Structures are given as C-alpha cells and as structure tokens.
Amino acid sequence: MSDLQTKKPQWWKSKDVKITAGLWVVFSALIAIIGGEVNARPMGEAASETMANTIHIMKLFTWVSAPVAGLVAAIAVKALMQKMHFGDNPPPEADHQISDSPKATAVWVIVSALLCLFALIFGMVILQKDNNTLLDVHATDIKVTGQQWAWNFDYSDNGNFQSEDLYLPVNKPVHFHVTSLDVVHSFWIVQMGIKVDANPGYLTETAVTPTKIGIYDLRCAELCGLLHAYMQKKVHVVSQQDYNNWVTSHGGTI
C-alpha cells in the first residue's frame, strides 16, 4: 500500500504493484458492468421518470464505487496470490515493517470524501426533481387511505368519488395524499419508484407522472398485521380518453 504512494525511486515498477494495478483495472470494470446490470435488470422497465432516474442513479453509484471496491478486491486477491503458509506454527515474520503511510491514507480519505460528495450532490439533484412534481398545481389530486388490509382512493379532483381501484391517466402528474385509518402502512407503486408511509392522524404526500400505459403493482411496504402480504392492488395507467370514460362510469366528473 505504502509502496504505491511513497516516492521511492520507481516504486511503480515493483512487480506487486503492477499486478495489483492490472487487477484493479479488471476488477473495477467487472464490478461496474456486472454490478450495474445486476441492479438494473431486476428493477425492470421504469413506468415513470422517477423510476428511470432511480435506476440511473443506482447504476451511477455502482460505477462510482466500482474503483474503490475494485481496489480492495485487487489488494485482497493479490494478497491471496502470495505464497501462503499452512500449518500449526506461524511463518517467519514479514521482512518489512510498514505500519503507516500518511500519503496513502490521505489519498484514500480524500478520494472517499470526494466520491461521497459526488453521491450526495447527485442524489440532491434527483431529489429536487422529484420534489418539483409535488408542487405542480395541474396535478390530479388523489387521496389514498390505507386500512387493514385494503386501499381506498378518493378522486377529489374528479367529483370526489371513491373507488377501490387506482386508475391513472398517462403522462399527467398525480399528487397522492396518503393517510391511514389504523396502523402505519406504506404506499408503494413498485414500477414507478414512489413510496410514502400512510400514518394514522397525518397526511403525507408523494407525486409521480406515469409515462407508460400498463398495469403495475401497488404494494404495502410496512408490516401492518395479519394480511400485510396480501395488501396489494393493481395500478392501471390508461390513456386520457380511457381515464375519462372510467371516471364518468364511476359517477365522477372530468
């Protein structure tokens, strides 16, 4: 480690360092590519910009942390490639006594601080984008009420009718006002990447703009008792026309 950093003549020409550097490059690339895919693949196709951003940010975080993870892996693997000693008695003590390397530690701390800062700033930017949807005055307001173990929806912008089904018009921002009648539930539309707890006595909010017509999953993400596992629903994202039809068929107004 310290050999990497101290300015001994030509430390970089040492064989150990070269091998480690090679491994580092290989591991970083592998972790970035595989890690990014492993995360993105199961998350499926995004049904909103929020979710698309989330998938993107997770890939990005993977890429950013890949060099760090790659370096740790490279050093670990290099150590394991060294001649090992088995047996009941210890091998002779190491022929060097490096117990510190201020430069290596300084580089390490600064780099990790920078990566951390990057992650933070990037997260904030996305967070800000998500929050902006909340402020959209044209959004459709829907009141969501959780109770053991069902969801109810009040379409307050569409004549205030109630429904047990969630229909959303595509490409139109929706503003959910979420509460609960009994215990804490959590309102989670999986493919849209939004979630907020439903608390008794409080109103919480979240917002999203669905971007794809289709049927998605609404699940409860907070243990809420006996039938928590079954407290789920389908979310129907439909065209504006279909949405209007659906609303009028339920006695609502456009």
Add this chain to the structure above:
Amino acid sequence: MTTVMNHKSPTASHRPIMERLNVVTAVVLGVAGAVISYYLAQKFLPQNTEGSVMKTRHDQVVLIGMIGWFIGFMTGIGALVGPFRWLMGKDLSHDENMYLAGKDAGIARYFRYTTDHKVVGIQYLVITMVIFGLGGILAMLIRTNLGNPEGGWLHPQAYNAVVGIHGIVMIVGTIIMITGPFGNFIMPIMIGARDMAFPRLNALSFWLIVAAIAPILSSFFLGGITTGWSAYNPLASQAPAGMDGYIMFICIFAISTMVAGANITTTVVRMRAKGMTWTRTPIFIYGTVASVALALPAFPVFFLSQIMSGMDRALGTTFYDTRGGGSGWLYENLFWLMGHPEVYVILIPAVAALMEMAPVFTRRPLFSFKIAVMGIAGICGLSILVWAHHMYMTGWAPLLNAPFMLTTELISIPTGMLFLVLVGTVWRGRLWMTVPTASIFALLLNFMIGGITGIYLSDVPADAALHGSMFVTAHFHYTLMGAGLTGAIAALIFWFPKMTGRMIDKQLSWISFWMVQIGFNVAFMGMFMVGLAGQPRRVEAYAELFTRGNQITTGAAFVIMAGMLVLLWAVIYSWRHGQKAPMNPWQSKTLEWSVPNPVPLENFETLPTVTSDPYGYGKAQS
C-alpha cells in the same frame, strides 16, 4: 455473616444465604414471583369497565407477572446481596468476594452469580450460542415458509410472530456476540488487569440477560411478537400479549447493556497495565469500548420507547395513539435514535476483532493504527446523527431528508478507513492461512457489498424504490451477518484456545467456514434480486415473479444452517476432546497470550508492564 468462612468443607447447615443462591433458587423464586404476582393481579386489579375503549387489564396482569418473575429471579440469583449489604453497612469481606469470584468452586461457578470475568465470558459465550440457535431455527422456519409463493406453511399470524422473534433475538445475539464473550473473557487480560472494574456488575449484566429470556420465550405462548423486531406503534398496541414479553425483554436487556457499558468502559479507562498508553492499547479494546460506550446513550432511548409502549398498552396512556394526541412518528424517532447506533454497536467490535487478528496472521504490524482509531471514533460520532435515514419514507419531515442524506453518506468515509486498515495490513504480508485469516477476506467481500448497497439506500430517491423491500433485509444481513457474525466466528476460533484450553478442530471449522460463506452469499444475493424486483419485507406469501429468487435463498439458507451445525459440533467436540492448546498457539504479542492455560483466577501473578505496542511483527529484522 461475619464469621470467617471455610470454603474447604462448607457444611450445609451453616452456609450463609449468599452461598445458597444459584440458578436453581433463581428460577424457583422467579417462577414463584411470577405466579404470585399474576395471581394477585388477577384477583385485585379492577375489571375493564363496560364499554371502555382501552382493554388494558390483560396487559397489566401479564406485565405484572413478568415483573414478578424478574424480581424473583434477580433475588434468587443473588443480585440483591450487594446492595443490601451496602445498605446495612456490612461490606463483603475479602473471603466473601473470593467466594463470589468462584474460587475453588469448579463447574458450579458457571451456575451462580460468579464475578470472575472469565466465568462471565464463558457464560456469555454459551448464551450467545443458545440465542443464535433459537434465532437460527426461526430463520429456517421463515425460509421454509417462503419456499413457495403461496406461503401458508405457517399461519400468517405465526409467521409474523416468527419474523418478529427471529429479528429481536438475533439483534440481541449480535449485540452481545463479541463484547459479551470476548469483551469479558479476553479484554481484561488483554489490558493486563486482574478483573473488571466492577465484578459484581459484570455478573449482573449477564444474569439480567438470562432473566430477560423468560419474557421473550413466553411471548411464543402469548400470541407472539407480530410486529417485526421494530415493533412499530400503533401496530404494537394492537398486538397480542406477546408484545408485553418483547417490552419486558427490551427493558431488562437495556439495563444489562447499560451496566455492561459502564463496567467495560471504566475497566479500560482506569485499569490498563502500567505503560499501556492509548497508542499501545490493542485495537480490539478500542472496538469493544466504542461499542459499549455507544450503547450507553443509545439504549436508554429504546428503553424509554418500550416503557411508553407498555404504558400505552397497560395504563391507557396515548403516547403513540393519534386519537389521544400521540404520534407514531414519535416512536419511530425514538426507535431509530437507538436503532442506528446499535448497528455499529454490532459491527465495530467485529471489525476490530479481525483487525486484531490481521497482524497475527500476516506477521506484520497493523497498518495505520491511528486511522483505525479515527475510523472507529468517526463512525461512533456520526452514527448518532443518521437515524432518520430509516424514516425517509415516513413523511415525518421531508425537509430533513437532505441533511440526513449528508450525514449518512459521510459515514462511508470512516467506514472506508476501516477497509484501508485491513487491506493495508494484508498487502504484501505473508499469509498464515487459518479460518480467521480467511474471515478477513470474507469480511472485506461481505462488508463491501453491505456498504455499497447501503449507499444506494442512503440516497432518498433510490430509497423510495427500495425501502421496505427485501433489498433492505438483504443489505442489513450483509452487514450484521456477513460482516458482524463472520468477525465473531473468527474471534471464537482465534480465542478458543485461551478460553477453553483446547484448539478448535481445524478441518471442521474450515468446512463450516466455506458452507456458511458460500451459503450466505448465494442466499442473500437471491434476496437482493427479489428486493430489487419489488418484493416487500416481512410477507408470508409473494407474487409468482419472485419465486425463483426466494427458492435460491431458501436452498442456500439450509446450507448456512448445515454449516452452522458443523461449527456447533466443532465447538462442542473440541471443547471436550480437542487437542490441548499451548499457551500462545498463534504466537501473538498481545497480553492475553502471556498467561497460562487455564487462566488463573486473578490472571497475572504480577501485573505486567507494557513497553511497546502489540504489533511489533517483523521489526526484529529491520
């Protein structure tokens, strides 16, 4: 009491009360206390009034019964002898203290209120293994139920109860798994002390945990803990009387951690050997102290949250009931104020233990001791400022999400320092390949995965997709089990020769290591996948889409179980028939290896003087 006691031939008729107390009298008095107080409560407590909203009587009766057990048990084990004698002004004499330390008592001292730190250490080791055994069985029940998407192998209520008890039992097990056995047995010898600062508090901290086990076990028969280990209110106020067992368990356990924390910290601060300056103190000591000192301010908050939960249930207060001005967010805040430091309470000693072993098995000094200390201190300091990242999605204070994102991501800096120390130490060292050595690499892998997935979760938008899903479950298993438990098992194998006087079976421990590590990584990778795909936590049935991931996890979980059973067998077998260990089998330079096996009652004939740090490997040649 004041007569000089003759330990060589104690005649039963003349033994003072103090010497008659042991685990049997404790259980007898505990059961008697429980039965009597239960009976009295049933008889004299007023009935629920007609039409009252709060049906509190049953909870009152159950809680009073449990308090009766607690008081009876602690009296029966002899915890009150010390305070009582202090009050009377008859302090324990030297002979009595020696009796309490278990002098010449043989095997019986493990079943008494014994103050010798080595006895307490062994007691902790056994109880930790019992707790892990219990939690492990429950884990297998969970995984079996999740083997097919319909669930239904367990009744949903039973499933929830199993999840809750698995959670809390494992959390408690991992909290004590290093500071309990090794913090008590090894730590005082490592710093060159004859015993802990407060030997009687040491015994107290252990027996409190034993006393706490009855309430948690009784919850099985009282409807279980159906709320998950976090016991969120108001769900907890709905839960059956098993919840009272949880409340009682946490309260007693919180007292135990407080007592242990004050004791261990004082011991390290005041009783290090002559010449053991802070820079010469082994890193494991730092880890242990950081862990227990962090628990000191953290656990009382948990304690309070459960007292209020109990008051809501039994007295009809409305701390968490919104109908009476209470707030569920209050509970969540209090819970996570403890909950996040607690994660580091578990993790730090595990990492520190591996740091302690790294120089021994690479035969070179610990890389950058100062950075290791800074990393530990940094984690401790930041950990009390990050609790609300568990609450991003609760909506309690959306404006605070960004600051908590900052503090949470900052924690990756000191955590990175711990990585640096470990990779710096293995770099170009000549590895002596043992299970602890391999555990260092396992920890690097698991902790890296746990850490990076933690970065995703620290980010608010990503957390919106992942919070409350199996992804979170897999993430914290990577940190607590993949990193924490790996370190604890390595510590067990490393210090086994000193604690039992025998070497642990090499072959069996290697088999166990590979089974557990491979099983673990496969199992929780599967769990990550289903979490990313959107499977919520704590569900007893799930959509078809998650079937494959869950079946992978379940299959691999059985491999973990088999590996753990191999380890258990290795421990039991080696403890009884293992090869006798030399005084210093690993040729380590810390003090605990300078005392003979078995370690004498007061550890050192003459107290040692320390002249250098314990990592002076390879220096002779330079």
Add this chain to the structure above:
Amino acid sequence: MSTQVNTHHEHPDVVGSRNKLGVVLILVADIAFALSVLFVYFYLKQQDVGGMWLPRATESQAATVPANAMGAWYLTLLAGLGLLVNNYGLRGARTKNPTQINLGLGAGALISIVLFVYQIIQMRQVEFTVTWGAYASCYFLITGLSALHFFITAFIGIGNWNRGRLGLYSSDFWHIDIANVWWIWMVVSSLLGAFALSNP
C-alpha cells in the same frame, strides 16, 4: 488454581475514582433517558395531533388543565437543599468530624424521603388521569421518572447515613463524594422536569 495471596490491595483513592467514573457513565445513560423524556414531551406538544395535547372538555370528561408547575420547582429547590447538606456531610468527612457526617448524611436521607413522598403526593393531586391525552401521559412520565429518581436517592441517602453512623466513612469516604455527583444530577433533572412542566 494457584493459591495466590491477595497482594494487590488497592488504595481507596484508586477504587474511589474508578467507582466515580462508573457512576458517571451510568449517569450518561440516565441523562440520555431523561433527555429523551423531554424530547417526547416537546415533540408531542409541538405536534399537538388532532388538538389532543390538552383536550377540550367533552361530555364525559372535563378539559385538561395543566398541573401547577410550582410543585416541580419546589422539588428542585428541595433537591438543591439535599445537595447542600450532602456537601456539608462530605466536608465533615474531610475534616474527620463524625457529628457533621451524621448530621449531613442524616439530613440528606430525610430530604430524599421527603422528596419522594412529596412527588407522589403531587402526582395524586392532579385533576386528570393518565388516559387524558398526550399532556397527561407526558406529565405522568416525567413525574414518574422523578419519583423513581427520588426513590433511588432515598436508598442511597439512607444507606450513606447508616454507613456514616457505623463509622465506615472515618478514613475513606468516596461513597459520599459519589453521592454528591448523584445529588447534582437530581438537581439538574428536577430542574429539567420543572422547566418542561412550566411550558405545557
């Protein structure tokens, strides 16, 4: 097991300073607990969920009127007095004056009992019960903790008085010194409680 003789009889000052640190550390836990209680109080007050911090009158129950906080301030004063007499006893121990030890510690024990009893009386006098909303819950939490504190103080006070009476503090008296730390915390914690109850 070797037949080691006890060659390491430690100096009372060493034992005393060790015990003091231990007590301070346990106090850290207790302080965390007390501060959390304050957090609970002010959080619920600030949230005032459903206007139920101090519920208005209903058909079945009168409006909740906050308890008079003067009682809590009297307790604080009394605890301050307890600290003073314990200090007096401590100085007596330093100057090896047995009468002063007995007087100081005896008065300390007495005051701690009075504190406990007075706190219980206050709890019984309020005109609401524990089920009357968030303020009522918090009131009993704070006063309950305070009563527990005074109970422990009484235990310490009586024990110290008894030990002083038996002459155990003639040479080493770190017990009184530590009791002083505890008394300081009693003053501070009652002060915190009184402060909270003055802001219903």
